[in-house]
Amino acid sequence: MTFGKGCHLHLIDGSAFIFRAYHALPPLTRKSDGLPVGAVAGFCNMLFRYIEGAKNGDMPTHVAVIFDHSSKTFRNELFPAYKANRPELPEDLRPQFPLTREATRAFNIASIETEGFEADDIIATLSCQARDAGGRVTIISSDKDLMQLIGDGVVMYDEIKKKTIDRDEVMEKFGVGPERVVDVQSLAGDSVDNVPGAPGIGIKTAALLIQEYGDLETLLARADEIKQPKRRETLVNFADQIRVSKQLVTLKCDTPLDFTLDSLEVREPDPEALMGFLNGMEFRTLTKRVADKLKIAAPLPDPVHGPASAPSQSAAPQPAALPFDHAGYEAVTTAADLDRWIARIREVGHVAFDTETTSLDEMRADLVGISLAVDPGKACYIPLGHRQGGGDLFASDTLVEGQLPMDLALAALKPVLEDDAILKIGQNIKYDLKIMARHGIRLAPIEDTMLLSYAMHAGLHSHGMDELSERYLNHRPIPIKEMIGSGKTQVTFDRVAIPDAVRYAAEDADVTLRLWQLFKPQLHRARVTTVYETLERPLVPVLAEMEMAGVKVDRDVLSRMSNAFAQKLVQLEEEIHGLAGTKFNVGSPKQLGEVLFDQLQVPGGEKGKTGAYATGADVLEDVTTLEDSHPQGAKLAARVLDWRQIAKLKSTYTDSLQDHINPETGRVHTSYSIAGANTGRLASTDPNLQNIPVRSDEGRRIREAFVAPEGRVMVSLDYSQIELRILAHIADIPALKQAFREGKDIHAMTASEMFGVPVEGMDPMVRRQAKAINFGVIYGISGFGLARNLRIPRAEAQGFIDRYFERFPGIRAYMDDTVSFAKANGFVQTLFGRKINTPEINAKGPGAGFAKRAAINAPIQGTAADVIRRAMIRMPKAIAGIDAKMLLQVHDELLFEVAERDVDRLIETARDVMESAAEPAVKLDVHLVADAGRGLNWAAAH
DNA sequence: GGGCTCACG
DNA sequence: GACGTACGTGAGCCCG
Known part of the structure; x- marks a missing residue:
């Protein structure tokens, strides 16, 4: 649902919930391991009571819980003493913070926090957005700092007192309306938050002054008119301090957010996820109460962890339920038929789109036909390039009669395919994008069922159409082999008889459409909308460009x-x-x-x-x-x-x-699979250009064959130690972070810390061992693995590891936390929210070790993959004015081909994009560094 | 078509 | 106490 008039947004002040819960309840620990969970329990209770209450009262259409990210915000830069007199966090509360986020997600409510901003600022920003969109807002909080937001359809609600706070309450408390609350607060200050204000002036006096002069600026400008000498002096002398106070108390309505209001739409909790969480926390009473409620609520089956083809009890249309019937498929061979389809596409606003061609290599493939689907069960195939004969040596090259001329059909389709208002849905749509690009058609905007599945199901299975159709539609599509055969007798698709092609191709579009209808609404529930919309989908056109550009060999x-x-x-x-x-x-x-x-x-x-x-x-x-x-x-x-x-x-x-050198372009065009690697990395195929030799001198010479054309230069930028930097951030290792901050040799530093030897004049062997351990940690270290890698006795390797953990205890904690998170949730996550499912994590036997190490590695490797994806997505726009092309990605490296005179500009721009790629979604504690090289070939540039 | 080997990050 | 182990990929070759 698009947020707008008639919508009602509930914003829950999560941090306030936590503190209330913490102080309201006796300390409570989890039976099995003593983990403090009192605040989490109280938080869950309040959340549950809120949900139940909301059902009886004023139902929200959209909802989110907002948390403070950390104590440091932009206000500390304005005024270092801000909130400085806050008491230290109780020791048993801090570890409960992440659990409250998890709890929120378990209730299927968006959990929001942004580095550098207080929850109040996010609440303010969302309120403004909702209000501007014509909707209503209820802020679930009693914090006076939020009262400035009230008005124009925005109210607050005190969950404890069960009482709405509106204009009247604000007048009562501050003596002025919500729009002047900030002025009063600036004058009165706040001892709790350490906002200075004007000394000697409290709320009462402040309200009087504002009432008299209208607003703060007028008051300060006319301060010398004040009769009382004491007050007059204070206002004149402390004008600056009052203005700083105003900045401190004024909430920001423009906090950068990487999601839209639409994504906050109210969702039913996923019973399995919610029960799993509550059970894991060992909240017996609440688990039971929630279970009782959920039975009444007739839960939807879980799309992620539930049985593959579980029938849904919801009233929503069930694309899977319709049988696949080829009678609903038609061949489009006249302009009138095509126009009818185009009209229907325009009515609906989306179309499943698929191309049939003569090759899997998009750069050599010829277009043979196009299939479309708009309504489940109905699809068409437009044959365009089918040819006579069986494809043997004597096959003629004449077109089969009765097909629409290709240029006519494409001209008719082009406006729809390029229409910004019409979604083009594909399965691995990068392929179709490239095919259409070669016919001068820019396919946009797009959706991709393969990527929808990848965002939700990475780690569970592969994401090819046949796999998805069988799993989620309970239908086995016609195998391509039945059309073109296999082995020696295989023919190209243009030799397939048109009636057969109709069955096959129309079915593909039909399947794609049904998968989309099934997957799209599940994205929110799986909490990966942002991943799909910011890390998967926008990468498609970027990769298509790179692949089509190719690299000169x-x-x-x-x-x-x-x-x-x-x-x-x-x-x-x-x-x-x-x-x-x-x-x-x-x-x-x-x-x-x-x-x-x-x-x-x-x-x-x-x-x-x-x-x-x-x-x-x-x-x-x-x-x-x-x-x-x-x-x-x-x-x-x-x-x-x-x-x-x-x-x-x-x-x-x-x-x-x-x-692999394309005869037409003289270049090599790889193909990147976006949904191949579980962690979010890309994979390169046909040929794989991500494993061109570099480690041996002899092998490296192969890179000399990757050259820049006349007048151009190869430029390579690669992230320095990106995975270790991410590890330092995620596992929060002060020593590592400091070393990166100071630009130190990270492996030497590790060796120095572990073995107590100085970095100066260090034995290279010792550094090598430390390096192996650093990498081992990323991989989920084991004594055996390290021993084999370093060719040392296992006991010695284990000794190294023990010492390492002793020296960097955060690493051990990260590994343990990650594994237990995986066990509890069945997945792990990157900093950007990418989910990697870990179905084997609770397996017994040797598989358990593999799954654990993979779970430990995935957030690190995956976060690095997310970072470079973000850089790649931003790159085309950033380098638009530069005569340069991005050609290849090798996990932590981007290779460009640049006009000689633009090399310096490209390096500066691309480096900036890469080094700031995590922001603003994630603010890393460790800065990222990209090293640049240039040369006439890849070997020289690297 | 599976297993082995080896190229990369 | 034994077992089996570094993470993520793709491609070429051998051999049944």
């Missing part, structure tokens, strides 16, 4: 390297066969294992589950150390390692990259 450089590698491989092979005494396939791990451990009797061979010897690099490296006991084996292993490195570089890079 110099074929000759690659081809020369391939030749050199080929020669080297032959040499190595001969040498290896000589050492082995027999000829065998060096590329076969199985044969290699047998040669090494059976024929040559090298000790230490270990067979894996498949019965073959393990011959990974780590194993072979161990063998190379046997120079004394088994020189032949050691030498062989060393040569095989060399061979493997070269073979990898040749086959994966120098050879196959050449095949």
Whole structure:
């Protein structure tokens, strides 16, 4: 629902709730672990009572609970003593703060807080927005500081006294109307908040003065007219202090918010999530009371954790319930039919859209047809490029008769597809976006069912259409194989008979539409609307641009390297066969294992589950150390390692990259999958340009083939230590934060802290170990893993870890908290609210370890991924005036191609975007740093 | 098509 | 007390 006239926004002052609850209740701890939960219990009770009360009274259409983020706000910069005389927080209250946020979410109410602003400012901002939109507002609070907001449909409500506070109450308390409350407060000051005001003037006097002079500014301007000498002097002498006080008490109506009023729409609690939370808190009485209530409320099934195809009891239209019937699908072959569809799209304002083409590679694919769906069960397919024949050598290239001419159809569709008022819904719509872009059509605005699923279900399953359809629509779409076959006999889609294509393609649009209808309303309930709207959807056009731009690759450089590698491989092979005494396939791990451990009797061979010897690099490296006991084996292993490195570089890079050079553009166009990695990272495919070698000198030379065209320069910017910085922030490690603040060598600092050695003249080995531990922490460290990585005894590795935790206790707390959060909620979150589901977290057996480490890693890796996504989304606008293109993303690096004269400007601008990418949604305690490099090729720029 | 190996962050 | 373990990816090759 769009917020507007007739809407009623309830804003609950969460911090006030907490303090009231804390002081009203005796200290209460959770039975199982002694966690203090008294305030949480009181908070939940108040929230529950409020919900029940609201049902009987003046029902809100929108609701949110607002919290203070931290004690430091912009007011402290204005006046350092502001709120400085507040008593220290009770020790058992602070840990309950995050739980109250969780409680709020469990009740399915938006939980809002913003760094640098008080809850009051957010309440003020939302009130203003709601009022301006023509709606009404009730602020659930009795805080006098909020009374300045009353009027124009805004009232307050005291939840304890069950009493509305409106203009009359304000007049009674301040002696002036709400619009002059600020003036009175500025004069009277406030001893609780340490607002100075004018000495000797209280509310009574202040009210009198304001009544007489109208407002504060007039009063101050005409202060010399005041008869009482004492008052006159005070006002003249303390005018500045009074003005500062005014700034302190005036609430900000323009707090930056990264959501809209619409997203605060009232939602029924998700019974499972709510009961899960209350149960986890071990609130028995409340759990029971809520359970009783919920039964009456006929809960909706949970879209995230509930059974995949659970029938809904709600009255909402059930897209899944309609059967899939191909009778509702039609071929559009006349202009009149097409016009009819376009008219229907305009009526409804949205359309599910899908293209059929001849290839999965959007840069080479030819458009074959377009399918549309507007109403579930009804869809059409517009064949445009179907051709005669079976696709064999003798197939003719003539178009099948009876199809609309492509240019005519596209011209008719273009206005709708580009209309800002019509949503184009796709499944992986980046593909269609690129196809249409090549036909001069800019698809916008867009929705993507794949990304809707990714925002809600990351970690639960993949997000391809077939998977989603089977899971959520209980329908198995026609496999593409039934259309085009597979293997040798596979044909392209333009050879599919049109009636078959109609069934297949129209169904895809139908499925997409139904998934959208199902998923869209679930976004709010899963609390990932902001994630979808700020991190997923806007990335689509950005990536499409990057992919279409491609990166120039110099074929000759690659081809020369391939030749050199080929020669080297032959040499190595001969040498290896000589050492082995027999000829065998060096590329076969199985044969290699047998040669090494059976024929040559090298000790230490270990067979894996498949019965073959393990011959990974780590194993072979161990063998190379046997120079004394088994020189032949050691030498062989060393040569095989060399061979493997070269073979990898040749086959994966120098050879196959050449095949990916697009003949039309002369460039390589990767494809990024947005919903591939669970953590929010992108993945690059066809080819993967995120794993181009860099660690070895030999491999790095492959980057020399990624070049800038004449007159242009490659620029690379990469975040320095972004994951460790995020760890320092999330786990709140003062020593780490300080080291980053001071720009220190973070690994050396760690080593110094752990081993008590000075950073100056540090043994590189010691630093290396500390570095391994720092990375290990990000991965969910284990003694075994660290031991293997550092090749040291396990006990020693465990000793390092113990010392590390001792030195940085916050890390241990973060790891424990993250795992228990995952266990309680079934997911973990990034700082930006991205959810990563952890369905295996409560598993038994070896899977448990994996799930725990993944849960520990996901918020860190995921937050870093969110940060660079934000930077990428802002980048096109930021560099609009610069002759530059963003080409590639490699997790913490962005690669640009820039006109020579614009290089400095690009670096300055892009660096700024990257370093401030977290803001304003998140204010990190640690600043982000992006390092820049430039050169004629990627190797030189990196 | 699964397993192994290895390239990246 | 034993087990099995660093996180996230994609691609090429071998082999059944």
